[in-house]
Amino acid sequence: MDKINLKSKLNSFSDHWNPRIVAELNGQYVKVAKIKGEFVWHSHSNEDEMFMALQGEFVMEFRDRTITLSEGECIVVPKGVEHRPVAEEECEIMLFEPKSTVNTGTVDSEFTKTDLEKI
Amino acid sequence: MDKINLKSKLNSFSDHWNPRIVAELNGQYVKVAKIKGEFVWHSHSNEDEMFMALQGEFVMEFRDRTITLSEGECIVVPKGVEHRPVAEEECEIMLFEPKSTVNTGTVDSEFTKTDLEKI
Numbered sequence: 001m002d003k004i005n006l007k008s009k010l011n012s013f014s015d016h017w018n019p020r021i022v023a024e025l026n027g028q029y030v031k032v033a034k035i036k037g038e039f040v041w042h043s044h045s046n047e048d049e050m051f052m053a054l055q056g057e058f059v060m061e062f063r064d065r066t067i068t069l070s071e072g073e074c075i076v077v078p079k080g081v082e083h084r085p086v087a088e089e090e091c092e093i094m095l096f097e098p099k100s101t102v103n104t105g106t107v108d109s110e111f112t113k114t115d116l117e118k119i
Numbered sequence: 120m121d122k123i124n125l126k127s128k129l130n131s132f133s134d135h136w137n138p139r140i141v142a143e144l145n146g147q148y149v150k151v152a153k154i155k156g157e158f159v160w161h162s163h164s165n166e167d168e169m170f171m172a173l174q175g176e177f178v179m180e181f182r183d184r185t186i187t188l189s190e191g192e193c194i195v196v197p198k199g200v201e202h203r204p205v206a207e208e209e210c211e212i213m214l215f216e217p218k219s220t221v222n223t224g225t226v227d228s229e230f231t232k233t234d235l236e237k238i
Contacts, residue, residue, distance in 0.1 A: 023169060024195070075122045096149070097144075
């Protein structure tokens with residue numbers, strides 16, 4: 001039951017699109033990630049997903065619109081909704097989602113990560 | 120599915136120890152609150168609770184130690200663990216916890232809030 005310093009966690013790795021697990025509660029994971037470039041379009045069958053920009057900004061693309069998130073801004077992507085995060089410059093984010101969540105949802109992609117590191 | 124600006128949400132109220140709900144996902148609520156002073160000792164029977172300091176700092180007291188949280192730092196308080204948040208100066212926090220969570224857990228107190236506002 002130690003505190004979690006998100007900046008320290010983020011400073012411990014440098015690769016993009018590879019979320020790390022920093023906390024677990026009530027069947028959910030809290031993750032941090034560095035993102036840059038375009039992710040893959042995907043959705044999650046059973047999991048709502050919350051994104052929060054911690055540093056920098058990124059765009060959440062939906063099929064009908066895009067939403068830009070800056071530091072301190074969050075968005076909840078409901079289950080079943082196709083989305084694609086895109087970051088022109090490197091952005092640091094936090095994620096809240098069920099433990100069952102796979103980063104690319106129902107899509108199998110070069111971005112798919114199935115065995116996330118706990119840091 | 121709009122974005123949530125936590126700072127704007129926090130700027131919309133001024134009272135202490137009265138969390139507002141800003142998002143809901145997977146049976147969990149995301150809440151923000153302003154805290155100042157000493158809360159009441161309590162625990163939650165069935166809910167783990169995550170606190171994140173967004174601005175300022177606060178102390179999470181446990182029966183055997185205290186942990187100071189500054190901006191960007193989080194802590195998960197597991198179900199059943201007695202705790203008491205204390206903030207010498209006003210601190211803005213985010214909470215992530217099951218929808219069933221009552222702020223004072225199993226303790227009925229002047230601090231108890233049972234009908235939280237969604238903002």
